Amino acid sequence: xxxxxxxxxxxxxxxxxxxxxxxxxxxxxxxxxxxxxxxxxxxxxxxxxxxxxxxxxxxxxxxxxxxxxxxxxxxxxxxxxxxxxxxxxxxxxxxxxxxxxxxxxxxxxxxxxxxxxxxxxxxxxxxxxxxxxxxxxxxxxxxxxxxxxxxxxxxxxxxxxxxxxxxxxxxxxxxxxxxxxxxxxxxxxxxxxxxxxxxxxxxxxxxxxxxxxxxxxxxxxxxxxxxxxxxxxxxxxxxxxxxxxxxxxxxxxxxxxxxxxxxxxxxxxxxxxxxxxxxxxxxxxxxxxxxxxxxxxxxxxxxxxxxxxxx
Amino acid sequence: xxxxxxxxxxxxxxxxxxxxxxxxxxxxxxxxxxxxxxxxxxxxxxxxxxxxxxxxxxxxxxxxxxxxxxxxxxxxxxxxxxxxxxxxxxxxxxxxxxxxxxxxxxxxxxxxxxxxxxxxxxxxxxxxxxxxxxxxxxxxxxxxxxxxxxxxxxxxxxxxxxxxxxxxxxxxxxxxxxxxxxxxxxxxxxxxxxxxxxxxxxxxxxxxxxxxxxxxxxxxxxxxxxxxxxxxxxxxxxxxxxxxxxx
Ligand SMILES: Cc1cc2nc3c(=O)[nH]c(=O)nc-3n(C[C@H](O)[C@H](O)[C@H](O)COP(=O)(O)OP(=O)(O)OC[C@H]3O[C@@H](n4cnc5c(N)ncnc54)[C@H](O)[C@@H]3O)c2cc1C
Ligand SMILES: Cc1cc2nc3c(=O)[nH]c(=O)nc-3n(C[C@H](O)[C@H](O)[C@H](O)COP(=O)(O)OP(=O)(O)OC[C@H]3O[C@@H](n4cnc5c(N)ncnc54)[C@H](O)[C@@H]3O)c2cc1C
Numbered sequence: 001x002x003x004x005x006x007x008x009x010x011x012x013x014x015x016x017x018x019x020x021x022x023x024x025x026x027x028x029x030x031x032x033x034x035x036x037x038x039x040x041x042x043x044x045x046x047x048x049x050x051x052x053x054x055x056x057x058x059x060x061x062x063x064x065x066x067x068x069x070x071x072x073x074x075x076x077x078x079x080x081x082x083x084x085x086x087x088x089x090x091x092x093x094x095x096x097x098x099x100x101x102x103x104x105x106x107x108x109x110x111x112x113x114x115x116x117x118x119x120x121x122x123x124x125x126x127x128x129x130x131x132x133x134x135x136x137x138x139x140x141x142x143x144x145x146x147x148x149x150x151x152x153x154x155x156x157x158x159x160x161x162x163x164x165x166x167x168x169x170x171x172x173x174x175x176x177x178x179x180x181x182x183x184x185x186x187x188x189x190x191x192x193x194x195x196x197x198x199x200x201x202x203x204x205x206x207x208x209x210x211x212x213x214x215x216x217x218x219x220x221x222x223x224x225x226x227x228x229x230x231x232x233x234x235x236x237x238x239x240x241x242x243x244x245x246x247x248x249x250x251x252x253x254x255x256x257x258x259x260x261x262x263x264x265x266x267x268x269x270x271x272x273x274x275x276x277x278x279x280x281x282x283x284x285x286x287x288x289x290x291x292x293x294x295x296x297x298x299x300x301x302x303x304x305x306x307x308x309x310x311x
Numbered sequence: 312x313x314x315x316x317x318x319x320x321x322x323x324x325x326x327x328x329x330x331x332x333x334x335x336x337x338x339x340x341x342x343x344x345x346x347x348x349x350x351x352x353x354x355x356x357x358x359x360x361x362x363x364x365x366x367x368x369x370x371x372x373x374x375x376x377x378x379x380x381x382x383x384x385x386x387x388x389x390x391x392x393x394x395x396x397x398x399x400x401x402x403x404x405x406x407x408x409x410x411x412x413x414x415x416x417x418x419x420x421x422x423x424x425x426x427x428x429x430x431x432x433x434x435x436x437x438x439x440x441x442x443x444x445x446x447x448x449x450x451x452x453x454x455x456x457x458x459x460x461x462x463x464x465x466x467x468x469x470x471x472x473x474x475x476x477x478x479x480x481x482x483x484x485x486x487x488x489x490x491x492x493x494x495x496x497x498x499x500x501x502x503x504x505x506x507x508x509x510x511x512x513x514x515x516x517x518x519x520x521x522x523x524x525x526x527x528x529x530x531x532x533x534x535x536x537x538x539x540x541x542x543x544x545x546x547x548x549x550x551x552x553x554x555x556x557x558x
Contacts, residue, residue: 011472070477071440072449094470098452101405101440110406110525113435123528128433129322133330133337136528143523177449177483181465181476194471198557222558230489240455240490241473246431247489249471255557265327272533276555278548293539294551306545311558 002031002121005059007078007090007099008049010069011185013039015048017156017195018091024154026089027054028118034059035163036081038074040067042167050163059168068180069095075102080170082107082144086121092148092250093194104146112137112147126150130246130269151194152252152273186239190216193242196225198255199274201244203267204231205260205281205300212237214304215259221308227251229261245270260300263288280304312459312481313368314357315421317412318350318386320379321432334529337432346382349427351389353487355494356457357425358390365459368392370419374403374411380510388497388505395419399515407520409441414518416446421482423464428453428486439486449479453488 004026009016019035026033034057035049046060059081065073078099082088088103090096092114104111117125122139124147139145193199200222202215212232219226227244228237244251246266252273259280261267268291271277279292280303289295296303322328322337323345329338360366371386373379374397383394397411416424424443429436443450451457451466455474458465465478469488542548552558 071452072443075444094453094468097436098440098450101437102444102450104437105406105409105441105444108406109523110404111435111437112525113437127533128530129328129337130431130434131533132328134531134533136531138526138528139523140526141523175447175449177480178451179478181478183470183473183475185473234490239473240469241471246434247429255552266324272536276552276557277536277539278552289539289541291536291539293537294548295539295541296543296545296548297541303545307548310545310549 002029002086003084004029004031004033004087004089005081005085006033006035007088007096008035008037008045009091009093009095010037010039010045013041013044015045017192018093018151019049020052020157021151021154022089022091022149023052023054023157025115025118025149026087027157029087029121031086032056036061036078038066038069038077040064046165050165051159051161053158053161055161055163058163058165060165061168061170065174070178070180071098071102072178073174074099075106076172076174077170078103079106080172081168085144087145087147089147089149091151093151096148100146100148107144107146109143109146110139112139112145114150115147116150116153130266131272132265150250152250156195186241190219191223191225193225193227193244193249194251196253198222198224199227199251199253200224200257200259201227201229201261202232202237202259203229203261204235206232206237209237214301218304218308221311224255225253229267258288258292259304261288262286263291312366312422313370313419314360314366315412315416315419315424316350316354316357316369316371316386316391317424317426317438318354318371318373318382319347319427319430320344320373320375320382321347321430324348324431330530330532334531336530344378344382346385347427347430349429349487349489351494352489352491353425353427354386354389354391355492356487359492360457360459366423370395370421372412372415373397374399374408376400383510384505385497387508387510388501389495393508394510395513396510397513397515401515403520404524405435405437406441406522408438409445410520410522411518412438412442413445423459423482424484426484426486428488439484443484446484449483450486451477451479451483452486454485455488455490457485457491
């Protein structure tokens with residue numbers, strides 16, 4: 001039977017909602033599911049992890065090093081806990097992407113990046129070519145299966161559990177060669193992009209940072225998270241953490257509204273799993289209309305305020 | 312200071328790929344191949360550091376078929392000093408690529424590796440991190456700014472929550488994100504000059520790449536989306552959204 005260790009994602013000492021997506025994937029694999037939470041102080045994150053349905057046990061590793069999450073100091077701690085586990089999983093976030101290959105390399109095993117479907121304990125689908133093809137991959141033998149979970153492909157798990165929280169200490173030599181100097185997190189009050197049920201995104205068509213208020217305002221009206229195309233980020237309209245796409249965030253909201261976005265394959269790679277895609281664009285030939293469930297040709301500066309007023 | 316820049320030959324980012332009918336992979340016949348865009352950015356970053364007097368030599372490396380020499384030559388034309396081509400028709404997985412690169416780093420005595428953050432074909436996003444681990448070096452992935460000074464690199468990284476700055480001791484592995492820079496254009500005379508730059512061919516058999524591997528069972532198209540429809544007005548859009556219970 002599988003015994004799965006999930007590396008929790010935390011931000012500022014709190015559990016990040018993407019951790020639940022990794023639990024949902026683990027539940028499909030089946031077997032026992034434990035979560036390892038690495039934080040500086042005991043408490044909030046481990047308690048939140050204990051509530052995730054399907055979790056047997058939370059291993060809480062608290063030490064000063066974990067005040068700053070860095071791959072080089074986290075990976076050896078994960079490996080120190082790895083004994084006895086058949087699988088080690090994390091969400092495919094920038095943190096998971098940073099840490100897990102390091103875990104895999106320490107264990108001398110390959111990694112399955114971006115698991116999007118489970119076909120058995122050691123057989124999975126994963127996207128290649130920005131999601132334009134899907135590889136079904138198998139891990140022969142019985143080496144520890146290290147993988148990251150595509151958060152857009154799995155639902156949230158309920159939070160009615162009450163797993164035991166155990167303190168775990170790890171004896172691993174942690175390198176001193178990597179120091180966190182600072183972090184700038186946008187965040188704000190809007191729903192987290194990767195787990196939001198609704199997202200409104202703006203592209204180059206929005207034209208400027210000031211104009212982006214049109215997008216924010218519409219998003220706030222419907223309680224949506226806010227995203228952007230790479231062009232909007234590169235043009236300095238909005239910060240990079242809003243980028244949706246192959247090299248930004250891969251998301252699967254129930255509703256995605258693309259405003260002034262042409263629909264380049266790299267952008268579409270980020271929204272393939274969205275429930276309903278709405279596109280608003282002045283160019284009736286924009287490729288975004290090929291994937292949109294509902295398309296409206298029109299000027300965003302006219303359409304968005306009208307839409308906001310009508311909702 | 313010597314920089315090693317691993318570059319990969321991949322399907323050009325503008326190509327709409329086609330999955331083979333028999334599910335054995337993606338049809339690469341006659342498809343335009345290019346340098347992985349992130350690797351162009353990585354090389355540009357190394358070249359900028361060379362121009363700033365921080366790096367003295369930029370060595371570009373590729374592991375791939377004989378044809379991958381084209382991509383190596385184009386990065387030499389961009390300005391790298393020397394190339395190493397590990398020639399193979401074999402399917403090399405990230406842990407194996409990392410092992411080969413680790414061995415080359417040792418042979419070359421490199422002080423820094425600047426790689427792309429992910430290859431746009433397999434989208435694994437693993438090789439640089441694995442390489443750093445095998446070398447027992449620090450890593451700074453998804454870099455949007457790199458400063459090297461006094462045996463340390465200060466790297467701004469793009470993370471889901473925004474941005475963060477890491478300071479790592481050298482030697483280190485850095486992986487490039489999109490906003491690190493805009494790679495310079497390659498000029499025709501430089502393409503001619505690059506033909507004469509040194510390029511070593513190395514046999515795959517020189518490396519120990521005996522590690523567990525994943526097997527690709529089959530390749531398929533992603534599930535297709537239902538065709539959508541155009542609406543004529545905001546009212547019609549709102550009605551449709553209400554119909555679906557989305558607002
Ligand atoms: C390796 C690589 C990775 C990439 N990764 C990503 C990624 O992760 N995410 C991403 O988004 N892109 C990514 N890109 C970039 C991508 O190729 C496109 O360049 C980008 O998505 C274009 O953004 P856009 O649609 O906002 O801009 P454009 O393509 O310029 O489109 C702007 C659109 O706005 C419309 N418009 C203009 N004015 C109005 C108006 N008043 N009202 C309504 N519509 C209007 C126009 O008709 C046009 O369709 C990547 C590229 C590469 C090479
Ligand atoms: C002949 C051949 C056949 C292949 N067949 C298959 C196949 O059938 N199925 C399949 O899934 N994959 C196949 N591959 C791809 C191979 O598995 C990938 O090269 C390997 O998995 C690395 O994954 P990635 O490119 O996604 O790495 P990532 O970890 O995403 O790469 C990140 C960075 O590492 C560096 N890097 C990675 N690979 C190389 C390289 N080869 N040379 C130099 N630098 C590199 C680059 O800087 C790159 O930006 C084949 C490759 C070759 C050469």
